[in-house]
Amino acid sequence: MSAKPERAPFQLDEQKLRRAFLEEAEELLEKLGQSLLALERAPGDAELINEVFRLTHSLKSGSALAGLQRLSSLAHRLEDVFDAVRRSTIALSRPLMDRVFGASDLLHELLRRIGREGTDEGVELGATLAELETLAGLPGEGAGVLTAAHGPPTEEGARLDEFQRALVQEALDRGESIHRIEVRIDEAAELLYPRAYLVFNALETATNLIRSVPDMSAPPLEDARYRSPVFLVSSAWGAERLRELCSLDLISSVHVDSWDRGSLAASGLLEAEEYPPGQSAGRAAGEPGRAESPSVRVDTRKLNEIWQLVGELVTYKTHLVRVHDGVRRRSELEPVLSGEIERATDTLERITGEMQQAIMQTRMVPIAVLFRKFPRLVRDLTRKLGKAAELEVAGEETEIDRTIVEALSDPLTHVVRNSLDHGLEPPEERRGLGKSEVGRIRLSAQQQGGTIVIEVEDDGRGLDLERIRRKAGLPAEASREQITAMVFRPGFSTKDDVTDLSGRGVGLDVVATRIRDELRGEVELHSEEGRGTTIRLLLPLTLTILHSLVVRADRYRYAIPIRDIEQTVKVGAADRRPSPEGTRYNHQGADIPLLRLSALLQGAAEPPGDEAGPAPGEAAGVVLQQRDRRVCLIVDELVEEQDVVIKPVSDLLNPRRLFSGTSVLGDGTVLFILDTGRVVDVIGSGG
């Protein structure tokens, strides 16, 4: 199937379709996973079986069109299986579900490959295809060969099958109307199939497609047969709107016939051999039925661009306000004019503020997109580990920055896995303890002010504090908090005997580090022996804006994240004390390292604590806190508190990794954002 150069328009469409499909496929697979899990719990649910069938069908047809034959053939086999299930030719059994889950994993794998390498070659499908084929009770076909769509070839006029009639009934029950849409493709179109497909695609996205003639989900036929495809759909939309939807480029005419419940019964569509002429287009009144919440897919890069621009706008708005303040103070403006400017800038301020809010909203997604995968994870892991657990999910609607969602996926998976693996006792042990055999894991999210709190709670054995205390060599009088903190110590948790007995700790330090460094969040752990453990992840709402304290050192300005500042202090001569490791500062009775920010930035040339500069008298200090460590930084000036928009910092400007980003202020000043964790490490290690 090599395309000739003159087929370029088709190629273009195919590329677009493939991209669109890949975006959509991820979503379809997620939904498929959820429906399968639900189906496993309620194997008789006809609604769910149909849902699974529809999802596999969409995957099959989308991937075939995107030229992804292997993906398509696998989805096709799954569709066959569920076709047989919904026709009751085969029964849903546990082994069957296991195979199906296996196949859906394989679909994920194929999709990942395609996304990464542009091809799905190299994933072994043969065995799975053959297995599914046997399960569906189909005559064996060569593995990997794309077969024709199931059922007899649909001719216009052929009777609706049972499934399609069920779709019609369901649609009517929802209060939707049934529409027959006949489209004619313009003579000017070089190829008909892609045009027909674009209409099909539009309809499939916006309506519930009952059938298409020719069957657009089957592999392409001879191109000439796509001159005037006919679609039967259900939708709450009116005929006019559907016509608009289908009036794409190179579509010369769209004819819509519509029926509601009453007119449909009279038409006999459900029984008839042919579609009877229905109520003609313009007269299909009575719509629109429900309120719609229309949505479009937008490339995140485009959103990011807008986000950047709004960020700049906000910055320059601030600049304008400052300039005006400066001018007014020198009273070079007459009061009336000044008032005008003030009103104008106030309005500008309000609008930019709202704009920032609005654009921020586009970055937010419900955390459900992340939580979705956990029912499956818990199912698989409990089986593997021989445990029994019920997963409870709460707060799925909580919204969070999509970049956080992406970065959060791995650490959260780790935490849940930990709870299952090490937190929950095996069923026999639980029975012995008088607990319910089925353990409970609760995954929840909620917003508290500017923070998102995600909790993973189990009713397992909790931490064995005494064991950890001895292992860590802490004194007998060590506090609960001190002992608990040990599980976050790098390396501590990897000791096998501790993890086996304490039942927790594998990689928690890794989780905590990632949450802190990549997401500017925190991890907390609460545990009660014998009762269970709760791990709380505290995350910022968004990663792009940082609430910070701007300070000055020499001629430069730096931003320090407010959340890492314990206190700003006045450091007098009496509070400091020289020592072999550098100057120390007496902070509320605690002895902590003290260093001038400019000295830190000049690097290792200067020994820590060697304060060049005007030491006598009082200096402004900022006490930074990271976990249990604190240091005091001397700065030349505390400038102001400010929300700064974070931009990445070039490696070239950050040879010692002391900065986590940069930001440009309204007056053009470049500001460096201190990486507090790194600063505390560097000062603490005396380097």
Place this chain on the structure above:
Amino acid sequence: MGRKYVSFTVGDGSYALPLEEVSQIARHEQPIEVPSAPAFVEGVINLAGEVVPVVHLRKRFGLPPGAAGRRSRVIVTEREGRRYALLVDAVREIVELDEANVSTEATSVFGLKAEFVVGIAKVRDSLLVLLDVFRILAASPEVPFREPGP
């Protein structure tokens, strides 16, 4: 089919970067000073809100700095999301080079270490050095750039 390059001069040498890695060419303006940057970084410029370091190629090449002149230009180059503004003595032209005319044997030329030279082309009797600027800038500044002279 040839590949297009932007050629420029630094000191006595002529160099070139692939056109697709060049996003902008601008007159040289005084950059914003920044702390704790290596000596060959002149400062930064603000490109649509992004802070981009300005690299003084003369200094990076170990040549006497020389004041920025009338023909000095800044070439903004970008690869995989990393951006640098390169200060060069002059921008010459856009040339299309056939692969056949580019020698890609690892060689040291103009005293440059071979690992930073992607290829050498001959254009109208003079040598054009195709550079891997990203590799140069990723290298530690402590590594002497020029090989010891003969």
